[in-house]
Amino acid sequence: MKLSKFPSLVQKEIFDNLKTWDLILLSSVSKNMKKVIKSSQTKRFKSIVPNQQVKRIVYDYGESHEGLVYIPIEPHFRHKSRWWSKETEEMSILKMVDRQDCNVAEKLIDYESGYHDNYPVVSFLPMNKESAIESIHNCLFNFFGDSVEYHWVARDHKLVIPTLQNLSVYLRIESLDNVCDTFPSSPVLKLMENIYDMTNPFSPESNFYQTESIVLNLNNETLLKVLRYFQGRQAILTCSGSFEIGGLIEFVNRWKSGEALRKLEYLEVVLRFKNRFPKTEILDAIGVKRLDETKQPPSHTVPRM
Amino acid sequence: MSSTEQGTSSAAPAEPTTAPESAAAPEVPESFYYVHGKDKVVHKVSAGALQHSALIHGMISNLGYTEEQAKANPFPFENIDGDILQMVVDWCNQHKGKPTPPEDTNLPKQKEKLFDLVLAVNYLEIKELLTYCCKQVAMMVKGKSPEEIREIWMIPTDAEDEAAEKEAKKRAGKEAAGETAAAAGDAK
Structure with missing residues (x-):
């Protein structure tokens, strides 16, 4: 035929x-x-993703021996999102399974592993996992090229992250403490999220501070460190303990002066539980001008995210 | 030309012997048409069954044949093998006046037969059957590796495509040169 x-x-x-x-x-x-x-x-x-500015293909390989390849509907960084921002809507492309009893003989990938929720499943031997994932990525890259971004979601910092063309890494993890010692130094992360408060700050030289977007739960100490060293574009920071406003004031003043944080587009600091946010003190300290409400306020445009 | 009337004898539903009591209007006798394929075997098919084919339906509407004229002039489909046309006729008879089911499991499993059926059905413009056939063709490569897909659908490699393209260009060049020479000869 x-x-x-x-x-x-x-x-x-x-x-x-x-x-x-x-x-x-x-x-x-x-x-x-x-x-x-x-x-x-x-x-x-x-x-596939009509309303999304940046199209993405996500490889999500959890702790188990299964991974998903999908196109998420939602953007990877959502304002006002202080929760564990797992993509809820997605279009699945493929399920990958690494298993010992995989019936592949001489093939790298067994394409005949059936269907799961109406999308195909492929399997490979654990020893061939990296090559198999590379082969899958090459197929996707061959088709979509650089018209989409390719994101690897790491849910366990001990798992190997493949080195693939045009691949960015998301670190979505329960605890960031002690990650520095085990996580590969490159590539620079696209997004970093945690669930439990981070208690050990990264060293000032750590390239974690270059992560493009961060959604982190922190304590007072780690919040101040992040504010001091962060070099990315977007940050949503939730602080669990009492909060020293001096660190935030210093941060905003450095940002305003243009001496640092030139890439920063969006910052949200959230104080959890009963911590009062000392709004007036902060506004006074960073020199916010009060406007006459009867006059036309000046307009300011921020870059789109 | 040999003539059989397989269409009505094998697959068409039996005509009711008596009209239903509740029916007020007298039943209009069904008209029949005749088609043949490459093997010249003529199939008698009811107009109702042929409604599935947009092509034949259009031909019937345009020609306005009487039954006698239709019998004397079967629609010739020389580009369709006899066994394939038989399959099409059977399908049209089986689905005459009925809503088509979401799937059809009676399509040929052999690659070459299915291929010929797709071409015939596309030519005869039988939309529902074409949909089933295309689904079945798509099923052939589900769960297959790229190399297996290439083999099943006989897809040329990049090198083969390039070679074919070169060959086509060469041929076109020769033909153009031949035409120019012929034109020059004519001018003399």
């Missing part, structure tokens, strides 16, 4: 009946095939 002998409308109908992953595999077979699929399935790939 020669697929190319079918009229293009028939080919399109056949492609419409394939899952996204099957189309991606098919497009890896030849350049011509990729061209045909891209032109006939434009609508499908455009509608």
Whole structure:
């Protein structure tokens, strides 16, 4: 059966009946095939994430021997989100399973591992995990190129993070304490989140401070350190204990003066439980000007996130 | 030309012998048409069954044949193998006047038969059957590796595509040169 002998409308109908992953595999077979699929399935790939500015493909490999590849619907950093921001809506592409009894013989990946919730499952031997994931990534990269971002979600800092083309890493972890010693020094993280308060600050030279976006639970000491050394773009910081406003004032003044934190676009500091946020003191200390409400306030534009 | 009337004898539902008591209007006799494929075997098919095919339905509407004329002039589909046309006729008869189910499990499993059926159904414009066939073709590569997909659907490699493209260009160049020479000869 020669697929190319079918009229293009028939080919399109056949492609419409394939899952996204099957189309991606098919497009890896030849350049011509990729061209045909891209032109006939434009609508499908455009509608995947219609409202999202930056399209992402996420590899989420937990502590178990299973991982998911999916396209999340929501942006990775949500304002006002102080909770564990697991993506709730997503379009699954593939499930990956590494298992000893994998029936692969000479193949790197067993593509015939069935379906889970209507999306394909592939499996591979644990010893081949890195190569298998690289092969899967190459297929996705071959198809989407750099039109999307590729994010690896690390939920356990002891697990190996593969080195793949254009891959950014999210660290979503319960506790950040002692992570420095075991987590690979590169690459620079895209997002870092924790659940339990961080009690041991990173060293000032740590490249964790270069993380693009952070959503962290901290105590007073670690909050001050983060405010002092953070070099990324966005931060939501929740402090559990009593809070020294001096650190925040110093931070804002450095930010305002332009001597540091040039990349910072968004900062949210939240005081948990009964801690009173000393708003007036802080506003006075950082020299916020009071406006005459009868006059037109000056306008200011911030970069879109 | 040999002539059989397989369409009505094998798969078409039996016609009621008596009209239902409740029916007020007299039953209109069903009209039949005739089609043949590459093997010239003629199939008698009811107009109701042929409604599935947009192509044949259009031909019937345009020609306005009487039953006698239709019998004398079967629709010729020389590009469709006899056994494939038989499958199509059977399917049309089985689904005559019925809503089509979400799946059809009676499609051929052999690759080449399915391939020919897809081309025939596409040509005859039988939308529902084409949908089933395309689903079945898509199923063939589910859970397969890229190499297996290449083999099943006979997809050329990049090198083969490039070679074919070069060959086509070469041929086109030769043809163009031939036409120019012929035109020059004519001018003399």
